[in-house]
Amino acid sequence: MPERLLLGPGPSNSNPSVLKAISLQPVGHLDPFYINLMAEVQSLLRYCWQTKNRLTLPMSGTGSAAMEATIANVVEEGDTVLIGIKGYFGNRLADMAGRYRANVKTIEKDWGEAFTLDEIEAALIEHRPSVFALVHAETSTGVCQPMEGIGDLCRKYDCLLLLDTVTSLGGVPLFLDEWKVDLAYSCSQKGLSCPPGLGPFTINERAEAKLNRRSDKVPNWYLDISLLNKYWGSDRVYHHTAPVNMNFGMREALRLIHEEGLENSWARHRTNAESLWNGLEDLGLELHVDKDIRLATLTTVRIPSGVDGKAFTSHLLNNFGIEIGGGLGSLAGNVWRIGLMGYNSKVENVEKILEIFDSELPKFKS
């Protein structure tokens, strides 16, 4: 088993105490002990997202399952769903919404930019969607979408706001209720310092009302929140056998964030990211995203011309056990992606990656 320092787009390394929690013997999914643990997980997730949403729980799949859960539950055949696409994961939302027979409309920005309020308002007026879906922290580009005012626009034009917080939860300021976000999802393996395998999901009463108005069953049994609610809610009706060990880890991961303090966790991610940005620029490298919309958890660095980006990442993995990511989609071959997330957002990792760029990158310049 190789030792890896995971400084790519995720998974990040897990906190060792999370791994210890995961390795305990399972208990039954209806055991009173587990039912208490579930309630704690729900309460701590609400804290991390800054929401009071009753229906806040980890889906028993990865972040992509939680993404699909948001779409599957509130989209009915023929609903207009507007997707803001400014990276890889906007495209995925559009693909999913199409599978649930939505009338999919998109607005697009170059990969590395964010939407303005004016652009969003114009699209809401043009398409009058039932749902507007947006990625807060685009893992493929390193952009953090400014959120101020978007929720108000969605209320004004009577649509639900669905937010991808996969690469922001735990690492970047997030205020779901204040921002008037109606549905959101995330993952376990980034800001939360857990292994991949759980997909936090939350839905407010406004979105739940749309779900309750459905004329058909949710066309996805596993992710049907009306069934899951009976298990995670007070009835504890058996739905599926919960991944109990992953939830042991999730509880420990969330407890650690609570212990550190959410604002302290955000500040730590920001400080370490700024050190990374300064260090990379000191080495003569160019960052892909403007500083005012740059994401603290994931940084996109332009690959200098003449350098084989993939050869460099393989060199780092094979000789130093360090994983950084390449570009996706339109950024493939153009950027590297460096993540400082959760447990891995620390000074020594910033220093290590900067030292390695300093010593190894010159070997790849022709």
Place this chain on the structure above:
Amino acid sequence: MPERLLLGPGPSNSNPSVLKAISLQPVGHLDPFYINLMAEVQSLLRYCWQTKNRLTLPMSGTGSAAMEATIANVVEEGDTVLIGIKGYFGNRLADMAGRYRANVKTIEKDWGEAFTLDEIEAALIEHRPSVFALVHAETSTGVCQPMEGIGDLCRKYDCLLLLDTVTSLGGVPLFLDEWKVDLAYSCSQKGLSCPPGLGPFTINERAEAKLNRRSDKVPNWYLDISLLNKYWGSDRVYHHTAPVNMNFGMREALRLIHEEGLENSWARHRTNAESLWNGLEDLGLELHVDKDIRLATLTTVRIPSGVDGKAFTSHLLNNFGIEIGGGLGSLAGNVWRIGLMGYNSKVENVEKILEIFDSELPKFKS
């Protein structure tokens, strides 16, 4: 954290070496090391199922996700799907198939019985389904469906055979290819001695041909095997971030079965189950299922009249840390369910549960 001996319908306890594997630091889901591990998991799953199916892999969700994956991939709107219902999980298959807009037909047997070949043939002739779905090992009743001849009937009437092997994989003889099963699924937390969280899935070329003839996209992104095939197949195209730690555990669990030998594992489950059956009958208890169709991994015992079944299971959990299950659906209040699965199928557990029934049950008789 309470210590539990899980002798219910699942999860079962995990093998300690599986838990150790799960607690290792994650690696990237595209790491060459992980890609080799995935190939091993696939090959070992084929061994446990006795199949050569290329598309054999663990879905990144629990057994219910894998169940839904079988339906989602091969069922198109309007397809007739015939479900053999003889317990709780047949009903679940029917619910799922309806969500995928199938024309759902059912045949039913009392909970505790199995279908005969004549009953199946008559239903195939009457409904001419595209898919016939059946539960091999019904966790809700303790029945093991005899499989001889069913695959031939499905070929004769040109339909796919879909088999639930959730409570049989690893613990009960299973010969997917010999039985001409076209699609099957299972879980990680029973015969495989892993925590819950992964859903083994397999599909043969006959079922894949139906998938390839679809006129629309699979109406479920997360479980779309044509996308997953690109990741688990040779292309390694990014689909979702795999639950790497759960797969570390899965590999170790499958390796242990291979080391023991599949036939030895089946024989161990059978021997321990027979000791349990004899012991329970010696205590004057009645087993719910006829011996010739009785499942080795899960035994249903009739609750003696006058005994509060739920009070007894709570007593066992609270005072002895032992979990056994109550009845589901039409068997609620009528039976207990005792599982001897995977790591927990051993002589000392049989002795322990029999001793506890012997000493504690009389206290609950009025």
